[in-house]
Amino acid sequence: MDELPIGRRVAYWRNRRKMSQQVFADRLGKSKSWVDKVERGVRRLDKFSVVYEIADVLQVDVQLLLGKEPERKPESVNCVDAVEVAEIRAALERYDAFSAFFSPAGEPPPVPEMHKAVNHAWLTFQHARYGVLARSLPKLLRDAQAADTAYAATDQATDVAKLLGQVYQISSSVLRKLGELELAWLAADRSIAVAQRAGDPLLAGTATYRVGSALLALGRARPALEINVNVANRLAPGTGDSSPEQLSVYGMLLLQGAMAAARIGDSATMRDLLDGAADAGAAVGEDQNHYWSCFGPTNVLLHRAAASVEIGEGGLAVNVHEQSIPASSFTTLMPERRAHHFLDMARGFAQVGDVDRAGEMLLEGDRLAAAEIRCRPIAHEVLSDVLRRTKGTPSAPIAELAEHMGVGV
Template sequence: MEELPIGRRVAYWRGRRKMSQQVFADRLGKSKSWVDKVERGVRRLDKFSVIHEIADVLQLDAQLLLGKDPERRPESVTCIDQVEVEEIRAALERYDSISTFFRPTNSLPPLAEMHKATNHAWLTFQHAKYGVLARALPRLLRDAQAADAHYTGDDDDAQQAASLLGQLYQIASSTLRKLGEHDLAWLAADRSIAVSHRAGDRLLTGVATCRVGNALLALGRSRAALEVNVNIANRLAPADSRSSTPEQLSVYGLLLLQGAMAAARLGDSATVRDLVNGADDAARGLGENRNHYWTCFGPTNVQLHRAAAAVELGEGRAAVETHRVIMEDPGFSALLPERRAHHLLDIARGYAQFGELEKATEMLLEGDRLAPAEIRCRPVAHAVMSDVLRRTRGTPSAPVAELAEQMGVGV
């Protein structure tokens, strides 16, 4: 394999993964023609960011595409480094609307292509592939910013461009917040609100509000997070379940759940109960788990937030009891990896609160099997692992010690 050109290696591994050129192109957010030219050697692959994207879609080490032996460093594959953070920061600091006034943009990807790339980015986030997102977001943001600056007025193209940019700001905010870059997460979320207004989509603005609330909560501003979520939830509240749409119920319910998490951080159990019960009513109106506006909202997600709020309130035993109910719900196994691994991390925190350290590590190990980046890359997971190791008598088991090493947490 090492003597083959990189395009031929891409074709080889695509065939091994039983993907057509069209499916492979869709997952990359590229055109089938682009893939064909790469595989025939007509188009060069000279950007490491693109090579890493291809490797992630093909589920192999990038070194194999380069004809080298793979490096056994799982944390470098799944996590984000400071260089990538700075590239995202640079993309967030661009002001294309000003520069385009002086010099119009000459070339832009088609909006349909950008729409596919944005959907792929959402799925990448919901599969907890944060390293892939870190490498892809700067280019996606630059393209979307240029499109938003290029398409002006109130026509469909302008609103679609604004919607795509608003969504990418949301993806950036959620990814950065998970990885501990809270100031940048707030900036991206705030940008999303402003752009979503131009898209003329109240529900997109509502979801952007959730990202702002999450960023405020991460920055320690729990009261502000509670107020912003509840304020917009009240504005989007359906008059009755018969006249509301599934999309409206999903966004409204998500706002209530995020408000509940902020109330839990404040220690306000009564408000937590009221908001979670309101979200439960919305989920019952929805009837099943959905992913409208990428909310993953539904009855199961309400239960996940009920457990998470209990952990924030310091009620680990109550969280574990809710977890046992969730494990009997077939809807849980149908959730995407990020949601499930996030929940297992919450339950690991819950077990640790009342000294069930072995159970806490079981949750971390199970979460790592589902979505490694959710466990290995998140500061909150590092804090749980450090706490468990500090309180564990004797030597931790081999799997726990190995995971701690991969997380960069000293045993």
């Protein structure tokens, strides 16, 4: 595609976004005839500003329109390919605040629209629609960064900084799910700096949680444990009343710390942190979604099972899954959280040698939120293990899932 004229690249991305020439023209404020001439090479695109507007409408990085497209992996249901990852990386590498020293920033997006976009992105993540989210993240990152720069000297600066911090956190979360771990760490680190500037201790707490998650995924369990516990101690409830928001963020940090402790084999610390999170969950009363945490008593139980798997005690995880988690509360959790639990339990059942139940857990997760199973590297590893240990021919549903995921039977 590098050799194609820019007009053909525009046509390629317009078709990939399933956008007609008329719709594309309307969004650009141009005529359909203008678009047609550009795509056929009759009209040249010699203004960088116009190329940038086209890139924004098509939700691709401008470098892709200029012929610098990376190799793409085959499409997968609701997953992302290298092109989408490259676009997110390019958006994270922008430095709008620095550029504003040399030229005035463009018209920023309205703050109410940014609020809606960020809320929608969180819900998209919690419904495990990772492909949809990945395609919208580059523009959301550019808009949030531009707004943060443009509103820096206004009374909306703090509000916009909070929005940018959340966009970085969303980016970190989805990139970690998809195995882009260094980018996940970069986005999480950015979110901490912005949260400090926004002056919101709880947002800083959730940013710390994302950093801890990225570090844990990168195999750096000990620093993940330390950062989660240190910040949790700073947010610990006092002797007076604590808000559900504070308890939720505090509990999230303890849960992430417990996972890190399990990774390094420190079962005593793991259980202490889980017990502390259980106390916070009991104080919250029921599972809530404050600061997009999904925190509460049920989520604590899910982490108790996950930590048991992480430390190699699959039997304990199975007991929690089968005897302790109330079905009525479990079904109220967001799809991502439930499908994640099924993936954890697939690992747990595999640890105790029940590969049939492990396969059932993968299928349950796939039915609930396909991307959580089909797009995550860890799920591919678990499915490969199930197939390897299955005696005889795997069941038709497992074979079909393996085919969808590209895992050899």
